[in-house]
Amino acid sequence: MTNTSVLIAGAGPSGLALALALLQNGMSVRVIDKGETHKVGQKGCGIQPRILELYHFMGVLPDIQKKGGLICPVIHYLPNGETKTLSMVTKGEVTPDKPCSEPLLLGQDRHEQILREHLAKYRCEVELGTELVSFEQFADHVVSRVIKTHDGQAVEETIESRWLVGAEGAHSVVRKSLGLTFLGETRQENMVVGDIKIIKPQLDEFWHSYGNATTKSVVIRPSEDPAANKYQFFAMGPQLDMTTVASGREAFIKEFYAVSGRTDIEFGELVWISNFRPNIRMVDKFGSGRAFVAGDAAHVHSPTGGQGLNSGIQDSINLAWKLALVDKGLAAPTLLDTYTQERIPVIAAMLNKTTELHNKTFTQGVASYDAWKRGPELYQFGVNYRGSPIIVDEAGTPESLDPYRSGDGGNLRAGDRAPDASGLVGEKTRLFDIFSTSYHTVLIFSGADPDVTEILDLLKAYPVGSLKSVVILPQDAAPPAVDGSSADFVLTDGEGHAYKHYNGVVVVRPDGMIGALVSGVDGLKQYFKGIFL
Ligand SMILES: Cc1cc2nc3c(=O)[nH]c(=O)nc-3n(C[C@H](O)[C@H](O)[C@H](O)COP(=O)(O)OP(=O)(O)OC[C@H]3O[C@@H](n4cnc5c(N)ncnc54)[C@H](O)[C@@H]3O)c2cc1C
Ligand SMILES: *[C@@H]1O[C@H](CO)[C@@H](O)[C@H](O)[C@H]1NC(C)=O
Ligand SMILES: *[C@@H]1O[C@H](CO)[C@@H](O)[C@H](O)[C@H]1NC(C)=O
Ligand SMILES: *[C@@H]1O[C@H](CO)[C@@H](O)[C@H](O)[C@H]1NC(C)=O
Numbered sequence: 001m002t003n004t005s006v007l008i009a010g011a012g013p014s015g016l017a018l019a020l021a022l023l024q025n026g027m028s029v030r031v032i033d034k035g036e037t038h039k040v041g042q043k044g045c046g047i048q049p050r051i052l053e054l055y056h057f058m059g060v061l062p063d064i065q066k067k068g069g070l071i072c073p074v075i076h077y078l079p080n081g082e083t084k085t086l087s088m089v090t091k092g093e094v095t096p097d098k099p100c101s102e103p104l105l106l107g108q109d110r111h112e113q114i115l116r117e118h119l120a121k122y123r124c125e126v127e128l129g130t131e132l133v134s135f136e137q138f139a140d141h142v143v144s145r146v147i148k149t150h151d152g153q154a155v156e157e158t159i160e161s162r163w164l165v166g167a168e169g170a171h172s173v174v175r176k177s178l179g180l181t182f183l184g185e186t187r188q189e190n191m192v193v194g195d196i197k198i199i200k201p202q203l204d205e206f207w208h209s210y211g212n213a214t215t216k217s218v219v220i221r222p223s224e225d226p227a228a229n230k231y232q233f234f235a236m237g238p239q240l241d242m243t244t245v246a247s248g249r250e251a252f253i254k255e256f257y258a259v260s261g262r263t264d265i266e267f268g269e270l271v272w273i274s275n276f277r278p279n280i281r282m283v284d285k286f287g288s289g290r291a292f293v294a295g296d297a298a299h300v301h302s303p304t305g306g307q308g309l310n311s312g313i314q315d316s317i318n319l320a321w322k323l324a325l326v327d328k329g330l331a332a333p334t335l336l337d338t339y340t341q342e343r344i345p346v347i348a349a350m351l352n353k354t355t356e357l358h359n360k361t362f363t364q365g366v367a368s369y370d371a372w373k374r375g376p377e378l379y380q381f382g383v384n385y386r387g388s389p390i391i392v393d394e395a396g397t398p399e400s401l402d403p404y405r406s407g408d409g410g411n412l413r414a415g416d417r418a419p420d421a422s423g424l425v426g427e428k429t430r431l432f433d434i435f436s437t438s439y440h441t442v443l444i445f446s447g448a449d450p451d452v453t454e455i456l457d458l459l460k461a462y463p464v465g466s467l468k469s470v471v472i473l474p475q476d477a478a479p480p481a482v483d484g485s486s487a488d489f490v491l492t493d494g495e496g497h498a499y500k501h502y503n504g505v506v507v508v509r510p511d512g513m514i515g516a517l518v519s520g521v522d523g524l525k526q527y528f529k530g531i532f533l
Contacts, residue, residue, distance in 0.1 A: 004030050005327050007144055007161035009132040009174060011035075013044065013108065014295025014312035015167030016115035016126075020058060021320030023122040025438045025510075027327060030159065031124065032146060034131035034168075038116075041272045042107035042195050042223055042232045044309030046071065049092070049100035050380035050417070051310050054317050056099075057435050057512060063114045068104035069224030074207035074372060077260070085206070088374045096497035097419035099432065103379070105224045107195075107232075108309065132173050135164055137289045163323060164291045167316070170279065172297030178288045184281030184351070187302070189362050190242040192235040192252070192275045195223075197268030203231065210260035213361050215239045218259045230271065235259070237362075246275035278302040280355055282347050286315070286340040294319060299347045302358035305378055307350050314383060315343055317437060321510035324438070325531070330463050332533055335390070342385040349403045353378070376406045385513055386415035392507075392516040392527040412501055414517045418508040423495030424472070431470075431498065434489065437510045440467040440531075442524070444487070446474050447503035449520030455505065456486045458521050462532060472498050 011033035055061040092101035135144040166174025211217035216237035249270035282299040295312030325331035386398040391414040398413035471484030484490040507516035516527035
C-alpha cells in the first residue's frame with residue numbers, strides 16, 4: 001500500500017492549513033500546486049479572530065501576529081467634497097474566554113508563506129508545477145494523474161495515495177470529477193481587484209473610497225507591510241468596464257484618476273490585476289469515497305465580508321482530525337460523512353451573509369455605513385455544529401442556532417465553540433494552551449460524577465495519544481478535592497473563568513468545538529462510541 005496518506009491538490013490557504021493539521025496528526029502528506037511559482041497578491045487579507053484561535057492551537061499564531069497588522073478605518077470621499085470616516089471593525093474586548101478580539105490584516109501571499117514555513121518543519125514542501133488532471137478511486141487507495149511542468153517541459157505522472165483532497169479553488173478538478181453540484185448564481189456586478197505600488201503620497205492610515213458602487217467606485221487600501229508601499233485596490237460597479245480597466249497598468253490608473261479625481265497619486269509597479277463577476281455557489285456534498293473538497297473548491301461567494309479564506313481554513317480543520325482517525329483505523333469511515341453534515345449548514349449561512357453584504361454594497365453604495373460595517377458576527381465565533389449527529393448533549397438536543405450570530409450570550413451547548421479560560425493554576429494557565437488540532441481534550445469539573453477515578457480509567461481505554469484529560473478544581477477547592485493523579489493535567493480555576501462556562505464533563509474536539517457536554521462515564525461512552533471504532 002502507498003505510504004502517502006493524503007494527496008492535497010492546491011496550495012492555497014485551505015490546502016496548506018489542511019496539510020499542516022494532518023502532519024500534526026502524524027499523517028504523511030503531499031501537496032501539489034499547478035502554479036510554477038508561488039502566487040502573489042493580497043486577495044483574502046482579513047483573518048478572522050476564530051481562525052486566529054485555530055492557529056493558536058496549531059502553533060502558527062505568533063508568526064501570523066508578527067507579520068499581520070490591524071484593519072484601519074475607511075475614509076469615504078463624498079460627491080460634495082466632504083469626507084466621512086468609518087471604522088469597519090468593531091473591536092471586541094479581550095476577555096478570559098476570547099483572547100483574539102479583532103481580525104488581522106495579512107496579505108494572502110504572506111499568509112501562505114507562513115504556512116509553508118510551518119510545513120517545512122515537517123519536511124513537507126509544496127510541489128510546484130504539478131497539476132491534478134484526473135483521478136481514479138479504488139477500495140483502499142486513489143490514483144491521481146498529474147502533469148508536471150518544468151522549464152516548458154510537461155511530463156505526466158501518477159501519484160498513489162490513500163485519500164485525495166481537492167483544495168484547488170473554484171475550478172476544482174476533484175469537485176467536477178466527483179460530480180458534486182455547484183449550484184448558485186453568477187452576479188452581474190463588475191469587479192476589478194489587484195495590488196499596486198504607490199510612490200507618493202503615503203496613504204497609510206486609511207482605506208480610501210471614492211465614487212459610488214451603485215454606479216462606479218474605487219477603493220484603495222494600504223497593506224500591513226508599511227515598507228512595501230503596496231496597496232490593494234478594488235474597482236466596482238455596473239458602469240465599470242471591467243475588461244478594459246483590468247487590461248493593464250495604464251488603463252487601471254486612468255480609471256482610478258477618473259473616478260477619484262486624485263491625480264496627485266503617483267503609482268509604481270502593478271503587481272497583479274484581475275477582473276471578475278462574483279459567483280455565489282456551493283456543493284451539495286463535501287466529498288465521496290476517498291476524495292474530498294475544501295475551501296473555494298467547495299464554495300465561492302462575494303468577497304464582501306472577508307469570509308472565504310476563513311471558511312476554507314475551517315473546512316480543513318474540521319476534516320483533518322477525522323481523516324487522521326479514519327486513516328489510522330481508529331474511527332469508522334462514516335465519521336467522514338460528518339464533514340459534509342457539519343459544514344453544509346455553516347457554508348449555506350456564510351453565502352447568505354456575504355450575499356446580504358454584497359447586496360447592500362451595490363444597492364446602497366460604498367458610502368453606506370450599513371454596507372461597510374463588519375460586525376462581530378463575521379468573526380466566526382458563532383460557527384457551530386449543533387445539528388451534527390456525533391455531538392452528545394445530556395441536556396437534550398440543542399436548538400439550532402445561526403452560525404452568524406455573534407457567538408456571544410446564550411447557553412453553551414454541545415456543537416458550540418469551546419471558550420478559553422485564563423487564570424488557571426498549575427502546569428498550564430489557560431485552556432487554549434492545552435487544546436490541540438491533534439487530540440480530544442476531556443475537561444472534568446466538579447459537577448461531574450464524584451468518581452473522577454472511574455472517568456479517568458475509562459479514558460485510558462481509548463487509543464493512546466488520542467486524548468488528554470484535564471481535571472479542573474474550583475477556585476476555592478480545599479485539597480485534596482479529587483484524586484486526579486492519573487489525569488494529564490490537574491489545574492485550579494484560579495480566577496473562576498472556567499467554571500463560569502463549564503460544568504460536569506466536557507469533551508473538546510481537535511477542531512476546538514464542544515463534542516460532548518455530559519456528567520460522567522455513560523455520556524463519555526456514548527460520545528466516543530460515535531468517534532472511535
Ligand atoms: C480580491 C479578493 C479579495 C478577497 N478577500 C477576502 C477576504 O478579505 N477574506 C477572505 O476570507 N477571503 C477573501 N477572498 C477569498 C479568498 O481569496 C479565497 O477564498 C481563498 O483564496 C480560497 O483559498 P483556497 O485555498 O480554498 O483556494 P485558492 O486560494 O484558490 O488556492 C487554490 C490553489 O490550487 C491551485 N490549483 C488550481 N487547480 C489545480 C490543479 N488542477 N492541480 C493543482 N493545483 C491546482 C491554484 O494554483 C491555487 O494555488 C478574496 C478573494 C479575492 C479574489
Ligand atoms: C438569509 O438572509 C436573509 C436576508 O438578510 C434573511 O432574511 C434570511 O433569514 C437568511 N436565511 C438564512 C437561511 O440564513
Ligand atoms: C440579494 O439580492 C438578490 C438580487 O437582488 C436577491 O435575489 C437575494 O435574495 C438577496 N440576498 C440576500 C441574502 O439579501
Ligand atoms: C450612492 O448612490 C445611491 C443610489 O443612487 C444613493 O442613494 C446614495 O446616496 C449615493 N451615495 C453617495 C455617497 O453619493
